[in-house]
Amino acid sequence: MKYKIAVLVVTYGEVEQLSLRSLYPSSWRILQLITSRIATLPLPLKAFIALLRSLRRKKEWKKLGYQPKLAQINRAQTQALAKRLETVKQLSGRNVEFVVRDAYYFTKPYYEDVLNEVKRSCYAVIVIPMIPIESEFACGVGCALALEHFGDSVFERVRVIKHLWNNEEFIKLCVNRIFEKYERRQERKVGLALVAHGTLIKDTKGRELKINTGYKETLMFYERLKTAIEHDTRNRFASIKLGAMNHKFGGIWMPQTLERALEEFRAEGIEEVAVFPFGFLADNSEADLEAVMQVRAAGYPMQYIPCLNDSPGFMDWLAKRVMLSAEHLLKLQASTLVQMPFQLEIATNPSS
Template structure:
């Protein structure tokens, strides 16, 4: 009997690693075509003009600040950890199946949509792992559209697309342990002053430019529920030192009204309430990127609190890697079971 081949694809947005305009231009254009076009109809000629403007702006800002994105390097490490974790769980993997674990990206090579064409030819099934906790048309929805374009109706028996990470209680526990482990031994844990915590997440569209609910799935409700779950768990933890916790959304400006609970608003409210220190933790991202370790962190540092601390994303935490491997393992076994069910319905020769 022929052994099957499955691919696990760990996918995220992707940001340029080598800072050049030549690298930034195609990335900016893909962002406009894949994400922005869902909420604003951008004429083709404007795509190039806007993308060129964004590229030049990022190039100047990143060059002057010395910033270099770590997103892809982190995603590669997460992919390697997942590969290693799955290899140690061989007895629990589907029988007669070889597993490859690969990384892919929406906006930089290797592009997910290009990779899917090859995977369809060479593999019997794939599990797509979007590396962001809250699903929406702008996150794992991008992968969903690419899978649908590549596989069509065959996707139901060939592809598993993971989602709803935000609702997993085990992930919440890992997040809380990660947060307090990064603060252990710091002045925050000893302080008796009023302290605030900003949980940073990508914002989303609330109303379009006509004042109507967006026509695409934005994940707005899921974003709010995720925050409430995390806030409650942190506040109830015996290690908690925070007086209050606020959502801090990183918004775009195109398309209409975005989430109002911004990072800037959270910091200003903590200032008005007399907080002496603020911690920032980007819980809405699995890996640090320019929105977290550059933009959000800069907002925190410029706020001028006597005490401030940026806690990195979960990144390549071993606990997170083990949790993710368990989730992927279940998806691989479900994919195998689905395919066996389909095969049992095929006419016998």
């Protein structure tokens, strides 16, 4: 018997069609899955915010001629990972088959729908939130929905991969990506902006938040990556700074913004800025549009260094992480086989 193991490559998701039919449901789900974790909004207000955001995004992206690539890249990552895992036939002494699917929080196919599909046909589920910094808004969403759909059996059947940022091999992948993609064109004084999604640090009343927003993890990841870059013999950057892409509402946001980084670069005499979105695993509008526009608006010549995307080294490393997680789950299930016969019957017998 083959033990099917589902692997869900999960990210936020951005629409591929710039229509209200696509944008409004996406905006609504952002409010439902993310905003609701820090604020309770009346239904009419949520509908108004979702509509306003959709109209604004449609207008801005069409004016700029911007076409989001996040979903396309996530599919490419899914396919690349599936290709690597299809050669794995045995784990922990069992015949296995990996079923690799892409899923999204804000766009279809929705993460919870894919969870429901694989719940009855797969023995185990590996969830990969394609955001390297864990928080209530990233892997927290994945964990909460998995618990909701699997109940008590979630601990034996589901493994959410996290702590990507705190891995030495992953740091090396990021460093190599920077130096492989950056082109030194002239003898300029160049600053490197390491860009990430900003995080809240306090609520609207200045109180500490009770949830993990990923602030501490962002700072630690930044410091580790910065140190690795500075110690690399290829490094010629005159200055390296954290550039957070903050929103305007919801409370007090982290102060280490891209805007502040650009001001500090100017004071240091930086002549060119390179941007690497270390807080993302795939190019998206916050990275390859908003961050790029902000740097250009500040008057700097700039280079955008793409995210890891579906680069071979990253995909090889991710496949190893998946196999390690799958082995842990299979060993756990073997040790609890007697205690959970009903759950395993559902997982191994699609017709039950």
